[in-house]
Amino acid sequence: MGPQFTAAVDNLVRRLMETGAGTTAPKVGEPMPSFLLPDDQGRLVGLEDLLGEGPVAIAFHRGYWCPYCRININALARAEAEVAPEHRHIAAVVPDRQKYAAWLKSDAKVPFPILTDIDSGYAMSLDLAFWVGDELKQSMISCGWDPAVSQGTENWVLPIPATFVVGTDRIVTARFVDPDYRMRMAIEDMIAALRLAK
Amino acid sequence: MELHQIRYFVALSETLNFTKAAERCNVAQPSLTRAIRALETELGGELLRRERTLSHLTELGERMAPLLRQCYEAAVAAKAVAQSLKKGEATALSVAVSQSIAVATLTRILSELSRVFPGLHLKLLRGSGPEIVAWLKSGEAELAIAGPLDETWERLDAVALYEEPLNLFVSGKHRLAGRKAAEFKDLASETLLINTASEMADKIADCLKETAAGAARSHHVASLDDLLTLVKANLGVAIIPLGIGSLAGLSLVPLGGLELVRTVSVYSVAGRARGTACATLLNMLRAADWGFESETGRKWGDPDGRTHAQRHPRRDFRPLPRPGRSAGRPAAGLRD
Numbered sequence: 048m049g050p051q052f053t054a055a056v057d058n059l060v061r062r063l064m065e066t067g068a069g070t071t072a073p074k075v076g077e078p079m080p081s082f083l084l085p086d087d088q089g090r091l092v093g094l095e096d097l098l099g100e101g102p103v104a105i106a107f108h109r110g111y112w113c114p115y116c117r118i119n120i121n122a123l124a125r126a127e128a129e130v131a132p133e134h135r136h137i138a139a140v141v142p143d144r145q146k147y148a149a150w151l152k153s154d155a156k157v158p159f160p161i162l163t164d165i166d167s168g169y170a171m172s173l174d175l176a177f178w179v180g181d182e183l184k185q186s187m188i189s190c191g192w193d194p195a196v197s198q199g200t201e202n203w204v205l206p207i208p209a210t211f212v213v214g215t216d217r218i219v220t221a222r223f224v225d226p227d228y229r230m231r232m233a234i235e236d237m238i239a240a241l242r243l244a245k
Numbered sequence: 246m247e248l249h250q251i252r253y254f255v256a257l258s259e260t261l262n263f264t265k266a267a268e269r270c271n272v273a274q275p276s277l278t279r280a281i282r283a284l285e286t287e288l289g290g291e292l293l294r295r296e297r298t299l300s301h302l303t304e305l306g307e308r309m310a311p312l313l314r315q316c317y318e319a320a321v322a323a324k325a326v327a328q329s330l331k332k333g334e335a336t337a338l339s340v341a342v343s344q345s346i347a348v349a350t351l352t353r354i355l356s357e358l359s360r361v362f363p364g365l366h367l368k369l370l371r372g373s374g375p376e377i378v379a380w381l382k383s384g385e386a387e388l389a390i391a392g393p394l395d396e397t398w399e400r401l402d403a404v405a406l407y408e409e410p411l412n413l414f415v416s417g418k419h420r421l422a423g424r425k426a427a428e429f430k431d432l433a434s435e436t437l438l439i440n441t442a443s444e445m446a447d448k449i450a451d452c453l454k455e456t457a458a459g460a461a462r463s464h465h466v467a468s469l470d471d472l473l474t475l476v477k478a479n480l481g482v483a484i485i486p487l488g489i490g491s492l493a494g495l496s497l498v499p500l501g502g503l504e505l506v507r508t509v510s511v512y513s514v515a516g517r518a519r520g521t522a523c524a525t526l527l528n529m530l531r532a533a534d535w536g537f538e539s540e541t542g543r544k545w546g547d548p549d550g551r552t553h554a555q556r557h558p559r560r561d562f563r564p565l566p567r568p569g570r571s572a573g574r575p576a577a578g579l580r581d
Contacts, residue, residue, distance in 0.1 A: 058289075062286060062287055062289055063287065065286055065287075066283050066284075066286050066287040068246070068287065071247060080324070080327050081326075081327035081330055082323065082326070082327060083326045083327070083330055083361065083525060084528070085357075085528065085529050085532045085533075089353065089354065089357060089529065089532070089533055089534075090357060091357055091358070091360075091361045091525070091529070093330060093361075095330075144531070144532050144533075144534070145532045145533055145534045146534040146536070146547070149534065150553060163528075163532040164323075165319065165527075165528040165531050165532055166315060166316065166319035167316070167319065168316075168318075168319030168320050168322055168323040168528070169320075169323040171246070171248065171251075171316050171317075171319055171320035171323070172248060172320040172321075172323045172324050174246070174247050174248070176246060176316065176320075177246055177287065178246065178287075178288055178309070178312070180288065180289050182289075196549045196551065197549075199404070199531055199548070200315075200404075202312050202315060202316070204312070204316060
């Protein structure tokens with residue numbers, strides 16, 4: 048991971064910050080838009096299905112190829128074990144196809160659904176999708192990170208790895224949106240928000 | 246990228262004129278200009294070069310136009326699906342499936358779609374390559390699963406789903422049944438059954454022409470069911486996709502020197518509004534894991550072929566240090 052890579056990441060993050068990427072995503076007090084996405088087994092899962100059990104944290108991830116996501120999903124798996132007895136859950140959304148979602152799930156023994164958002168359509172509708180750009184794309188390829196394979200498209204569009212805690216009334220009670228993919232919602236913040244949500 | 250910015254850019258890329266694009270999007274021109282500028286900042290370059298009557302897309306603009314149109318369609322479909330689920334309204338969906346594909350391959354996906362859309366009325370069309378193209382053009386089919394369609398219509402969008410080798414299948418009663426391998430000359434005295442509705446019919450004929458099998462007698466049928474019935478009855482042998490032969494319980498006899506692989510894709514028509522069930526089915530097909538395995542352990546189908554053992558191309562990765570909040574930029578993460 049050379050200085051060139053870091054510079055490419057910083058450039059992209061700066062551009063996203065400048066244009067306020069993600070700012071119009073659902074805010075606290077606003078309803079979380081519904082979705083209908085296939086899980087790692089090909090079952091279609093809607094937001095309402097998830098909320099039938101209790102409040103849920105929706106965590107966007109970039110994909111199996113992303114080491115930050117693999118680390119984060121491990122932490123989420125442990126968090127799910129902690130809150131599940133209280134009927135509070137987690138679900139992850141990735142632009143990866145099922146095969147890769149299933150790997151993400153099995154590697155970390157994830158007990159919650161990992162949903163496939165083809166072409167980042169749902170993320171895009173929430174203002175959470177961005178184009179990687181040529182500079183970072185080159186750095187990523189030379190590093191062996193190739194979302195084109197796992198997504199099945201050459202678009203090089205990725206979601207901002209945001210997290211939304213949603214109450215059973217579909218209202219967002221907490222959110223974390225940072226265009227810098229290295230930053231994720233702190234697990235303890237997410238657990239606390241899930242426990243507060245109704 | 247915000248949805249309205251993309252919508253404005255799609256209009257601009259088609260009109261190449263800020264006034265006309267603003268009219269089409271029903272927005273004041275300064276708003277459109279502002280949105281395009283914001284998009285240019287995010288994408289890191291100019292999208293349109295403004296020159297009175299000669300305004301044109303830049304190289305970046307040319308590249309981004311189809312990509313952003315795809316993003317826009319995906320997002321609009323995501324929104325529409327959420328809306329229609331709330332209403333539970335009736336939706337019709339017409340899908341064409343080629344006569345070279347076993348519908349059994351799709352039953353799991355179709356049942357799931359049917360479960361989630363109680364108001365769904367599914368119309369399944371079966372046909373040959375040319376028939377499918379005609380149905381897509383006329384709008385009689387919204388989606389088609391076939392492969393490969395020999396068609397150059399520029400509005401035909403194809404996304405590859407899986408690859409499938411073709412090989413020789415015979416009835417369990419056939420003299421070759423159970424053999425580990427066969428050669429072209431073994432076919433010279435056989436009757437070849439050919440499914441003329443299959444996209445691969447000509448390719449199979451081309452493959453055999455120069456070999457001893459070219460002398461074989463042949464019967465033509467125009468449906469997959471008829472072909473399978475006749476092969477099972479030991480009326481002849483057939484070169485068919487592995488999935489079809491395995492599903493039908495026929496005996497595979499690998500033909501030495503035969504290297505035929507076809508790509509099955511999902512086809513749709515660019516620029517045509519898709520119903521919500523159609524958009525959902527398209528996403529399910531694209532998301533699905535198409536790795537097949539026959540009872541004998543033969544594997545095929547996976548378009549990237551990457552196995553779990555090859556999952557991390559580079560193993561020396563160490564995450565970048567997280568940026569210090571004080572260094573470089575302000576704490577802009579939106580914590581609410």
